[in-house]
Amino acid sequence: MIFVVSPNPNITTLHAVRKPPFDFLNSKPPPNYVAGLGRGSTGFTTRSDIGPARAAPDLPDRSSATIAGAAVGGGIGTGGEYDGDVEVEDKGYDENQTFDEFEGNDVGLFASAEYDEDDKEADAVWEAIDMRMDSRRKDRREARMKQEIEKYRASNPKITEQFADLKRKLYSLSAEDWENLDKFESGGYSSRIKKKRFESFVPVPDTLLDKARQEQEHVTALDPKSSAANGSKTPWAQTPVTDLTAVGEGRGTVLSLKLDRLSDSVSGMTNVDPKGYLTVLNSMKITSDAEISDFKKARLLLRSVTQTNPKHAPGWIAAARLEELAGKLQVARQLIQRGCEECLKNEDVWLEACRLANPDEAKTVIAQGVKSIPNSVKLWMQAAKLELDDANGAGAVECCPLHVELWLALARLETYVNAKKVLNRARERLPKEPAIWITAAKLEEASGNTSMVGRIIERGIRALQREGLAIDREAWMKEAEAAECTGSVATCQAIVHNTIGIGVEEEDWKRTWVADAEECEKRGSIETSRAIYAHTLTVFLTDTSIWLKAAQLEKSHGTRESLDALLRKAVTYRPQAEIPWLMGAKEKWLAGDVPAARAILQEAYAAIPNSEKIWLEAFKLEFENHEPERARMLLAKARERGGTGRVWMKSAIFERELGNIEEERRLLDEGLRQFPSFFKLWLMLGQLEERLAENAKQLDQPEKWLDHMKEARKVYESGLKNCPSCVPFWLSLANLEEEMNGSSKARAVLTMARKKNPQNPEVWLAAVRAEVKHGYKKEADILMAKALQECPNSGILWAASIEMVPRPQRKTKTMDALKKADNDPHVIAAVAKLFWHDGKVDKARSWLNRAVTLHPCIGDFWALCYKFELQHGTEESQKDVLERCVATEPRHGEKWQAISKALENSHQPTESILKKVVVALGKEEGAAEKNKH
Template sequence: MTYDACDRDRKHRIDKMATPGGMMNKKKKDFLGVSAPLGYVPGLGRGATGFTTRSDIGPAREANDISDDRHPAPKKKKKDDDDEEEDLNDNNYDEFAGYGGSLFNTGPYEKDDEEADAIYEAIDKRMDEKRKERREKRFREEIEKYRQERPKIQQQFSDLKRELSEVSEDDWLNIPEVGDARNKHQRNPRADKITPMPDTFLQKHAMSSETMTKLDARQQALGGIATPFPGAMTPGMLTPTGEYDLRKIGEARNTLMDVKLNQVSDSVSGQTVVDPKGYLTDLQSMLPSYAGDVADVKKARLLLKSVRETNPNHPPAWIASARLEEVTGKLQAARNIIMRGSEVCPRSEDVWLEAARLQPGDTAKAVIAQAVRHLPNSVKIWIRASDLESETRTKRKVFRKALEHIPNSVKLWKLAIELEGQEDARILLSRAVECCPSSVELWLALAKLENYDNARKVLNKARENIPTDRKIWITAAKLEEAEGNHTNVDKIIDRALSSLRSNMVEINREQWIKDAEECEQAGSIVTCQSIIRAVIGVGLEDEDRETTWMDDADSSASHHAIECSRAIYAHALTVFPSRKKIWLEAAYFEKNHGSRESLESLLQKAVGHCPKAEVLWLMGAKSKWLAGDVPAARSILALAFQANPNSEEIWLAAVKLESENNEDERARRLLARARNSAPTARVWMKSVKLEWQLDCIDRARQLLDEGVKHYADFSKLWMMRGQIAEQLGEREDARKTYQQGLKKCSHSVPLWLLAARLEEKVGNLTKARALLEKARLSCPQCPDLWLEAVRAESRAGNKNIAQATMARAMQDSPSSGILWAEAIFLEARPQRKTKSVDALKRCEHDPQVLLAVSKLFWSERKISKAREWFNRTVKIEPDLGDAWANFFRFEIQHGNEEQQESVRKRCVEAEPRHGELWCNVSKNIKNWRCKTNEILPMVASTISTVF
């Protein structure tokens, strides 16, 4: 056996032990017990690199040698059990070897031993780290498998627990109580058995209220002393013939109680000590209503008593003491304390108000009367006095008396005026503005009650008394508008700004815009627009005006202040008449919030200032077309041609206008002119599509051949060429067309999908898989390609492969809404809800995920929830036609005609253009003339209600 360098010291010690007398020498050598020099290797000087023992080469004797067992060593004496116990003394403890000592350690623990142990430990640690990842992975897999096989009850009911957040309060209250789960036989084993009652028992109970005046024969035999049956009484007394009459026992108890109450009700002096009728009520009032600790109440009572005695003129101490007694149920003690407080602190308003609150009706009025005598100028006390009165006439008297003492209180004037009629209120207001000339509200209220001439005088007086308030000026402008003097409105607002500036009042732009919105809500449109024109540019830098005004317009529109937004746009267009962006914003605003006439008027002005803006021309032409005025739309497009002779958008808009109105020949001529003057890939595509729609397949193919020569990198031409070949049944030609198109347009996802679907149609699923795999290499991280791969496997019935593909897809595109939506319905029904929660966490506002959740509620027959989620989906993405189609199908199945018509109307207004199911129907050549209201039911009919 060869030892390495790390065990050299151990070998050295074994050699020393093996030498004769090595351990038996009485004389200790100088080198024994001394650590070896650094770098010392035993035997290295004589060429030894190790030694060999018998364990390496076997025993040094032949097989037929006589064994040494003939003279075995004497057996050691068996020790007692007590001797075999370990010595656990602290002196026998070693930090490295423990109590028992090391099995191989016969010398000191040196640096080489420590270094060797450190190396071994490092090697073990390194090997453990290598296996750690695999061990943890295997452990996680086993845990997941175990949890799938044996899920916790908490996991099984997680979806139900989430639904508890949606349970209303009425549903909670209507949950039935837990009854006895045992069956009827276990609850009452004899409930189903009926035992007839003997006549003797009925007769006995019928006579239970009767009495007898003579003894029973058995009692006579016993001398009338013994009571042989329960309930019998001694001789000479009335004995009930049956059991105790409980009703009569109760009556006797009540009679006895009445007697006792009557005895204690009158004292010697004749005064009533106990009220028999209110006795039980007093007992009820003595029940403690405070649920806290009694010791805390005692401490608080002592502390408050100390505060009252230390500083008796401190009103909060008396109020706190009274409220403490009130909380603990001692109302009379609270009243006594607060009344003593009112005597000690007669000038405290709060003490009197608290005393009036604690006292009952008439007593409270008396307390308030005392408070008025001590504090005649307290507004709160006078208001409390009016609150204690129940009649309006008495309240008026109280307020008028209060105004005699406090004529400058605006609050009292307001409360007094509210109780009066219109004429009396006008008289009071005329007096109120004299007493309180600085109150804007009183001046404005008086102006509203006066006629036009008097109102102008009142407002002028108010402006003289309060020159720094803007509301007076705004009210004056509204007054002029109400009289029809619209020209004076702008003058008043301009004078208001100059007057306020002269009085050192800062013009707060946001506050004035808010006032304009309030004016619009009040119906003063001219005043609102005038304020906007006057203050919209206050305090703004020139470079910030455009963005700030657009933000202001959006903010006002969100506050439903339409006229304010319109005024802001109008002012911005006067300052920036050539800005296309502002004209577009104003046009979209009019489209959403205005009328057709206002939109067309705005667009007419817009194209005059921005003739190169194609979208403005197109919006104007579309507005005329939707209104049914086709000649006007043509004239607008003709003017657009003059301003933009080579515009592709205008050419195609003109073609669409003619084709939609069945002017096919005019559309063809326009397209021919467009191919000559403005040849683009879209123009060629529209030309082919028109011929295809008109069923001129040969002409369409001829145009396609020419188009792919000029625009080989335009994928839609290749797609149309392949689709026409599929329509004619020429699948081989379609396959070649798709292959040629993919060579030119390798990044076109729809072209890859058409090629894969063609292979799937002919039954070549393997080829379709290969094409989709190739497509994912050309277009990485494309959710549409992954979705097609998953659906191809699902259509083929390979559910496991579909789920595996979906797992890979989620790793590649973890935030794709269409993949999450598909993954929800790949799961089994119990797991769909959990999957939908995960999808909403990852893609909260994705319309595809919202649509999938809506369909999930639909499948679970949760009608109200499904309708709510459908509404949320179409609100987030109104351009998604699939959402509208599913919503309409849902209303057909679960809604009424009104709800169906509402969905149809909203869909027509939204004009959706996208969605897989929607495009399959809308882009079908057979449906090219169909409108949105016709396409919606066609798409809805293709939707299956089984998910």
């Protein structure tokens, strides 16, 4: 039994409905039945249920009375059977209402509701869910669609696909197989077409056969009748029958005789090279059909140009050059001649005609051109070039008096006296031309009257200014460089002296003039740069920096005599300047004149009695020339006169190299009492104890070794108390602790060093290397990462990190390093090593040269560059690197300093140190490779 609730709100009773005996669930629904339609639902079906959508069938209108009657009857039909569902008596809305686009058929239910932000948010959530579900099904949907397409194509292949394998086999057919295809009777469509085609045979006319025979006939004689018919003047009776084969052989014989006669070398009248004749013939260009067609098209276009506009000179020039290119020189000359007739006043046409004419006719052509255009400078200059006699080339200025080029050309052709007259006349005609005054100055210089050069330039500038001409300083400086290029040094100096200050404020003189001199030096204008420095020193007579720049110029591009003369002037006007004295003494020393160097230094003592640099330079001069007693005496005097800690350091180094250990210790102790903050004295004392410990170790004296090591530790600790921020102390102490107590103590020292010296790349690098040395790769990587965070722009750290990472990661690490420190020489050298190991020789050489150019004072890079050239370079490149390194005299570099400051390498030349550093680099790389394996 089923209980049905009444739809009437006033009725609260339950109606009991007896279950019908008929099984509706298993019965066929009535026609046009839609589930839920009686309750107000329109019903729906999905595409997966019935396939493509179709229009709903027309349904009969079920009025509310009918439905209500059914409800009163308890849901039982007239027959007393169950109607399939319980229906309400009154729905409360119209079933046939208009469909709402937003709320669907529920518009009557939610007509009074408002669409607020919560509803929008809910709709957005549901829309996002729908999109998400759709994207999840997208891959499966596309895969299923692709599978269906493949299945369809497999069951319905194209015709081209059906015969693809057969087409691929056609390449194996030979030419005979292709020719025999017509013999096979395949019975296909093509064979049926051939059978149906109408075939007819028509006899060939005799005239056609006779014409074909005549075309293929080999004629060996001329037909006298045809000759007469063609208008030949030879009478019929006098025309012999000529054998063309014999004529060809005769022409060949005549040509052979002519060539033999011309190539006769016995008589000395050889006009034709018998070996080169055939070579010239073979080198002749055979024009293709395409090029001939291009020539024809261009010829038609140019002919149209010259005919439509005969006064257009470029058209005639182009037409003539086209014929010249085609090899028709005579036609080209005729065309340019017509162009000259049409364009009498155009100098380009006449110049082209002169170029195309024979050498004997060129003068005539240019004479006609000059006659037509008497004021053309180009034509007169061309005429002067064609004249072999200089006297004949001087008539141009009479017709072109306002062209300075002709006046100058005439002056160059005349003698000294006549040239002066010509230039005077030119100056009268052209008072605003600076080139006339400059040429006059060059003329006087060439004649040996150098004293007149400066006067002429000075007078010229005043005359030009009176004429109202503005003096362009930059233009005159270019004229000075041009005069230097022609060898007129005095003219160059006069121009610089008279024009360098024009348009420059007085407060900018020094800066501007020094910049001009440096730019001229870069461009190779050494005399101009020297003249600028000379004029600058007349104004800034006591400026030491300008004297030094001028001296550097003389050292690089001058002679020893010119440098010595300049330095003499410098110390005369600036006697209190130390560097000119030192440079003069060193140059004399390098020249091998030691007494002259001593004399210069003695003069320097008198001028600057308390100069520590001069005392030390004098000591170095005596020490390097094996005069130890003189050197010791000089150092003693320098200490007596109140020298700084550097004097005590040099004194200790001197005694160390002589092997006087006790004297060295005494000097160091004495120096530290006076200069306790001079860290180099502490380092030298600690290194002295370490050397003594090393000697004890070699002599197998462990007790002495330990005593000296303890003394070295005390020295370093005392040094740290006086100089806590001195990194070399920390590094030396860490190395000492590592040798005495192992890596743990050294690690503690380096940790303390990082705390005392934050953001110091040398300390971080030492800590990383200590971990790598003992095989702690992971700890080293961690330390390197922290180091790069503390010092992100340190080149030595980036270079070390590039070498530490595995080979596949070096490229990425290199890019990071270049972003942070692109101009650091250590990074550039590391990149050069990568190119070197990859076999990219040119790139490696370029990057190594860049490293030594950025910081030439670092010797390690020079050693790396020299080692590279030893492996991949030539003798010239190796010599070039060696010479540049010796000229630079590097003093820095980790390995360079370790080798150059070693006791056994004292007083070694730069070349020797360079080669020893190269050997050390090779050993280091070999050890690194051994550790990797």
